[in-house]
Amino acid sequence: MTAAHIDALMPFELAMFGSEAWTRSGYRAELADSRHRTYVAAEGPEGELLGWAGVRVLADEAEILTVGVVPTARRQGLARQLVAALLDAARAGGAAQIYLEVRVDNAAARALYLTEGFAEIGVRRGYYDHGRIDAVVMSRAV
Ligand SMILES: CC(C)(COP(=O)(O)OP(=O)(O)OC[C@H]1O[C@@H](n2cnc3c(N)ncnc32)[C@H](O)[C@@H]1OP(=O)(O)O)[C@@H](O)C(=O)NCCC(=O)NCCS
DSSP states (O other): OOHHHHHHHHHHHHHHHGGGOOOHHHHHHHHHOTTTEEEEEEEOTTSOEEEEEEEEEETTEEEEEEEEEOGGGOSSSHHHHHHHHHHHHHHHTTOSEEEEEEETTOHHHHHHHHHTTOEEEEEEEEEETTTTEEEEEEEEEO
16 A cells, blocks of 8 residues: 555545544554554556555554445455455464454444454444444454
8 A cells, every 4th residue: 555545545534434534644654654564455457446454563463453445346355355465464474363443333344354254352332433332342363
């Protein structure tokens, strides 16, 4: 993922992530930390952005930071491919276990991660939307 992909994803970010949306400078800081973070982007045939995802690896633990697929490219297996790329990066970075948080009301993402071998291991109360929405914590071996 490059700076050009950040410009391409910004119009989608707010609609897709609402109160959890990241800013352009937030994404730039993420990409700059290439020692611990790996971001990947998926492009269509014309080079248009279809999806993006990022993972942080710290010692033997990894955390999925974001996964997004633009609405017109959904249900074609792209998120599965992005998650597979993050798992490869986590493995290469020496992680043994990978974690993520997902909104309790995000049925699509919870189904995605369950079918990718993640288990729901806990709940963080009031993690999203200024305390209004819980996060489900999910994890699997890398
Ligand atoms: C969640 C999201 C990333 C899925 O992207 P996608 O490319 O459509 O997902 P895939 O095509 O790889 O789907 C993989 C599996 O996830 C599940 N899934 C995906 N979307 C689903 C939906 N709307 N409803 C139910 N299950 C869904 C299915 O099990 C699917 O497998 P199948 O198509 O063989 O049934 C996408 O909907 C998105 O960007 N949503 C907004 C941002 C977001 O919520 N990100 C995740 C934050 S943790």
